Amino acid sequence: MSLRAASRPRVEGEREDEILDATVELLIEAGYDRLTMDAVAKKARASKATLYRRWETKASLVVEALIRAKQSPHIGDHDTGSLRGDLLSTFCGNEGINESATQVMGSVITALSTDPEFAEQFREKFIAPKVAVTHAIYERAQQRGEVAADIDLEVIGPALAGILLHRTFILGIPPDDATIERVVDHVILPAVQHPSCDGPLGRTAASTHPPANKKARNTP
Structure with missing residues (x-):
């Protein structure tokens, strides 16, 4: 490294935060595809x-902005003592699924299929930690007996976020805390307490209640 390069100031602290916040603001305004390093530099x-000097590519800058910027969606692991409480505390309110969070997610959706570098970093650094938080919530609930032992946590874990994203981007219905509560109460909680079809409880239920067409064949 040259003396000139070594003497350049590092991008850190408040200056770094300003650049990351500017990046997210531009993402919301223009989307990932039209965002440029020139535009970020001008805005910041x-x-x-x-x-x-700090980010080699647009993808690396955007992913770090998604992870750290104030307007970006953030979730924390809230251990309230119940599955319902954990989910509502995690996904509701300012830290969870809100208007700003959905705008940010909408700005990068197309890039997941058009920019392999961004997609890989996004899934590894932004999505994976959130999946881990959700998985921990369900594991605790399973240990407390709130979730059936044979429930597939890899399937049920992303279900709440998946429903909310479908409503937002496919149906055009913005999420709110009341909707999150409805999904938790009417979809997630009944699902985690229901035995899976392949589990012992599921097989018992199937043998107790034979299919309607089988009963029909036995009817004179």
């Missing part, structure tokens, strides 16, 4: 060289 009042 920084040189493009400053950005490239």
Whole structure:
């Protein structure tokens, strides 16, 4: 490394936060595809060289902004002592699924299929930690007996977020805390307490209640 390069100031602290916040603001305004390093530099009042000293590519800058910026969706692991409480505490309110969070997610949806570098970093660094938080919530609930032992946590874990994203981006219905509560109460909680078809309880239920067409064949 040259003496000149070594003497360049590092992008860190409040200056770094300003650049990341500016990146998310531009994502919401223009979307990932139209976002450029030049535009971020202009909005953050920084040189493009400053950005490239810290982030080698647009993908790396955007992923870090999604992880750290104030407007980006953040969830924390809230151990309230119940599955319902954990889910509502995690997904409701300012930290959970809100208007800003859905705008940010909408801005990068197309990039997941068009930019392999971004998609890989996004799933590894942004999505994976959130999946881990949700999985921990369901594991605790399973240990408390709130979730049936044979429930597939890898399937049920993303269900709440998946329903909310479908309503937002496919049906055009923005999420709110009341909707999250309805999904938890009417979909998630009944699902985790219901035995799976392949589990011992599921097989017992199937043998106790034979299919309607089988009963019909035995009817004179």
